[in-house]
Amino acid sequence: MLSPRPRGDPRVEVLIVFFEQTLVKIEIFRRQAAEFAVRKRAENQIHLFHAAPPAAHRQPLQSCFFFGHAFLPRLPASPRGPRREPHQLQECPMSFLSQTLARVKPSPTIAITNRARELAAEGRDIISLSAGEPDFDTPAHIREAAKAAIDAGHTRYTAVDGIPELKKAICAKFKRENGLDYTPAQVTVGTGGKQILYNALMATLNPGDEVIIPAPYWVSYPDMVLLAGGTPVAVETEMQNGYRLTPEQLEAAITDKTKWVILNSPSNPTGAGYTREHLQGLADVLLRHPDVWVLADDIYEHLVFDDFKFWTIAQVEPKLKDRVLTMNGVSKAYAMTGWRIGYGAAPEILIKAMSKLQSQSTSNPSSISQYAALAALEGPQDYIAESRAVFERRRNLVVAGLRDCPGITCPKPEGAFYVYPSIHHLIGKTSAGGTLIADDEAFATALLNETGVAVVFGAAFGLSPCFRISYATSDEILADACARIKGFCEGLK
Numbered sequence: 001m002l003s004p005r006p007r008g009d010p011r012v013e014v015l016i017v018f019f020e021q022t023l024v025k026i027e028i029f030r031r032q033a034a035e036f037a038v039r040k041r042a043e044n045q046i047h048l049f050h051a052a053p054p055a056a057h058r059q060p061l062q063s064c065f066f067f068g069h070a071f072l073p074r075l076p077a078s079p080r081g082p083r084r085e086p087h088q089l090q091e092c093p094m095s096f097l098s099q100t101l102a103r104v105k106p107s108p109t110i111a112i113t114n115r116a117r118e119l120a121a122e123g124r125d126i127i128s129l130s131a132g133e134p135d136f137d138t139p140a141h142i143r144e145a146a147k148a149a150i151d152a153g154h155t156r157y158t159a160v161d162g163i164p165e166l167k168k169a170i171c172a173k174f175k176r177e178n179g180l181d182y183t184p185a186q187v188t189v190g191t192g193g194k195q196i197l198y199n200a201l202m203a204t205l206n207p208g209d210e211v212i213i214p215a216p217y218w219v220s221y222p223d224m225v226l227l228a229g230g231t232p233v234a235v236e237t238e239m240q241n242g243y244r245l246t247p248e249q250l251e252a253a254i255t256d257k258t259k260w261v262i263l264n265s266p267s268n269p270t271g272a273g274y275t276r277e278h279l280q281g282l283a284d285v286l287l288r289h290p291d292v293w294v295l296a297d298d299i300y301e302h303l304v305f306d307d308f309k310f311w312t313i314a315q316v317e318p319k320l321k322d323r324v325l326t327m328n329g330v331s332k333a334y335a336m337t338g339w340r341i342g343y344g345a346a347p348e349i350l351i352k353a354m355s356k357l358q359s360q361s362t363s364n365p366s367s368i369s370q371y372a373a374l375a376a377l378e379g380p381q382d383y384i385a386e387s388r389a390v391f392e393r394r395r396n397l398v399v400a401g402l403r404d405c406p407g408i409t410c411p412k413p414e415g416a417f418y419v420y421p422s423i424h425h426l427i428g429k430t431s432a433g434g435t436l437i438a439d440d441e442a443f444a445t446a447l448l449n450e451t452g453v454a455v456v457f458g459a460a461f462g463l464s465p466c467f468r469i470s471y472a473t474s475d476e477i478l479a480d481a482c483a484r485i486k487g488f489c490e491g492l493k
């Protein structure tokens with residue numbers, strides 16, 4: 001630490017304070033300007049595709065920062081506060097960070113979960129319905145398999161894209177559950193489904209390549225595309241179409257720059273599932289566009305309710321299989337989010353490219369987790385049916401609770417553990433606490449502040465005015481949350 005400056009002539013002291021204050025103001029301004037530039041750049045990288053009349057056109061997607069300024073280093077509260085080492089004043093200047101990073105925004109779902117945690121730590125009674133993971137423990141036989149793997153010495157590097165036993169089990173899973181034939185060479189295992197998606201986009205996108213993403217979408221898709229140097233093209237789906245992309249919308253969104261279309265069924269954030277007929281409609285369009293590949297994100301495959309039957313596009317249209325990456329994982333199906341195992345199957349040329357990328361980044365996913373995933377895929381499957389029944393009951397509870405809230409419209413989703421209600425009728429009202437509900441972000445903020453219920457606003461997923469509830473929590477908590485939301489809506493004027 002620098003030693004305190006000796007006291008001297010008071011006039012000089014005043015001048016020094018003035019200069020220090022000015023320097024701090026310049027620094028604040030410089031950082032705000034830099035942040036503004038970053039945001040503008042990020043906004044202009046994403047295209048929003050409106051298929052609605054009059055003419056199809058693209059617009060920059062609105063930025064969806066929740067707690068803005070999150071990544072600005074904190075400045076000293078007072079220029080006369082504790083003195084800092086010279087290097088601390090310029091901790092991590094913006095120019096040091098890569099331009100690629102400037103294209104992406106931090107995950108809003110994580111930001112909201114953290115905010116809810118902070119409020120809870122302050123003693124507030126918070127119900128967080130923002131996190132996207134099952135609230136169950138990983139089944140015992142899977143945990144035992146992991147312990148056995150450690151004791152058997154499976155604690156070293158493995159083949160970069162997965163141990164052969166696991167790849168074989170994945171091929172068997174695809175055959176058993178999806179009627180798809182893949183060889184181990186057409187399969188890759190990564191650190192979560194997230195890495196599979198990321199590898200695929202990084203391995204294939206060049207600047208200018210477009211990726212069609214039906215909105216609302218999982219928050220990571222557009223940012224992954226941006227990180228990979230591509231251009232996300234969001235196509236807004238409609239509630240009356242069950243939040244599903246229609247063949248007409250897909251046809252209108254495809255250009256000669258389109259490289260991928262991402263399909264996620266059942267969907268995060270809407271829970272919408274594509275039937276065989278829906279997928280066939282999209283496949284018919286894709287058959288006319290032989291250069292477009294499909295990324296099928298099937299991570300919620302097993303969480304489907306009522307008599308909904310899950311289908312994946314390579315199964316529905318075998319003629320497309322040579323340009324489909326079918327992605328899945330154990331996170332949601334077996335309550336294994338922390339184990340980080342996801343997998344994908346695709347033509348060998350793509351799988352090899354993805355493995356090459358993985359070999360120079362993370363190498364193999366955790367050896368122990370791979371043995372746990374092997375036990376998940378090969379062991380008893382009772383957990384899947386049990387968790388599905390619990391989630392179905394919770395979905396019914398939440399949908400009924402939200403349909404009871406004045407001004408909220410809540411569709412009944414086919415799967416996953418999310419609902420995506422619309423607050424269209426609440427826009428323009430004012431909450432009991434005095435907040436104008438100008439948009440869904442204002443709604444989520446007021447709801448959190450006034451009732452302690454944390455939800456994620458729709459703009460984060462690219463479709464407003466809505467919000468997402470994750471119902472991966474107990475019936476009692478869900479009932480309490482619905483009662484609070486109802487009280488909040490009743491208080492709106």
Ligand SMILES: Cc1ncc(COP(=O)(O)O)c(C=O)c1O
Pocket residue numbers: 132191192193194195218264267268297299329330331337340341342
């Ligand atoms: C739609 C979707 N795809 C992929 C993932 C990634 O799952 P993981 O990396 O845990 O396997 C998630 C996780 O929330 C998701 O919601």
